[in-house]
Amino acid sequence: MHATTVAVDLAKSVFQLAVADDQWRVTETQRLTRSQFERWFVNRSVGLVIMEACGSAHHWARWLNTLGIPVRLLPAQYVRAYVRRNKTDATDATALIEAARASDIRPVRVKSVEQQALQGLHRIRSLWMGTRTSRINALRGFCREFGITIPQGARTGVETIARVLADPRSAVPDLIRHTAGMLLEEIRLLEARIAQVERELAAVARHSPACTLLLSVPGIGLLTATALVAATSGDVTHFQDARHFASWFGLTPREYSSGSSRYLGRISKKGDRYLRMLLTHGARSVLRAAKVADGAGKDVCGIRRWALDVQGRSNHNKATCALANKLARICYATLRDHEPFDEAARMTRKAGRQSFAIPA
Helix, strand or coil: CCCCEEEEECCCCEEEEEEECCCCCEEEEEEEEHHHHHHHHHCCCCCEEEEECCCCHHHHHHHHHHCCCCEEEECHHHHHHHCCCCCCHHHHHHHHHHHHCCCCCCCECCCCHHHHHHHHHHHHHHHHHHHHHHHHHHHHHHHHHCCCCCCCCHHHHHHHHHHHHHCCCCCCCHHHHHHHHHHHHHHHHHHHHHHHHHHHHHHHHHCCHHHHHHCCCCCCCHHHHHHHHHHHCCCCCCCCCHHHHHHHCCCCEEEEEECCEEEEEEECCCCCHHHHHHHHHHHHHHHHHHHHHHHCCCCCCCHHHHHHHHHHHCCHHHHHHHHHHHHHHHHHHHHHHCCCCCHHHHHHHHHHHHHCCCCC
């Protein structure tokens, strides 16, 4: 325990502090403005600062680290259990002191400016993708009201809508034709902006050794590789093993156990929803490619054959989640060993281990 531990309940302009001694007793509380908060740490000797991993927490953690003060960021969902009675800023700060004593709560790593900037690119792209989808669906609905059917698919749908609006003989009334064309121009502008973000992500991937390693894994593309690097900085040493890394994405079974009974249900869906979505989509693409290759009579081996076997025993969605879990574990091993994924060498090593196995 540090001589002086300070728990900080962050906010936009008002910061609540709880100062504890070496016996975890709160000896002082402060309610400070932003400028007072900065001066308070400059003029005090602090051994440890505890904060929730929430908005602006990584910024303040980096700032405190420059002052030589160690910072521990705790997951907000785990700190909530230590809040007693009514929720106030003071009780939130005191709960941080209590949560810091729990050895089973693992702190969140402080992200660098580059990591947060890279995550920001992904968030902006996701926002624009959602806006683009809503605009396309709106145009589909307008055309349907006038008896015009638009085929499925974003690219095909936009091209069809453009032809319909450009045709003066179509059933679209002149009253809405110009405004709908402006909506179509907005979709084109969003697509150009999304393409620009993807070019920036590609430039980051070319200069990132961790992204290069991840791109060697089947089902891991540009978005997944850069998102993983943004979340982990390419360093997975703080994870105990590959299973813990997969559980960080919520891709491990949710467990209901008591006494001698143990039940493993669906995936827990904990952690970063965006990363889990990317891994699941990557697994779905690998599974579909394996199914197409197997139907064409091509040789399918390795994790693709394993995924097809799982699909044959269960169903498509379970096989997708199982493959996403395996892809997460492969990403962990790739980043841990600093070696690209080589499926042929992996299968050779596996065959060698089986040949030396002692029969029962």
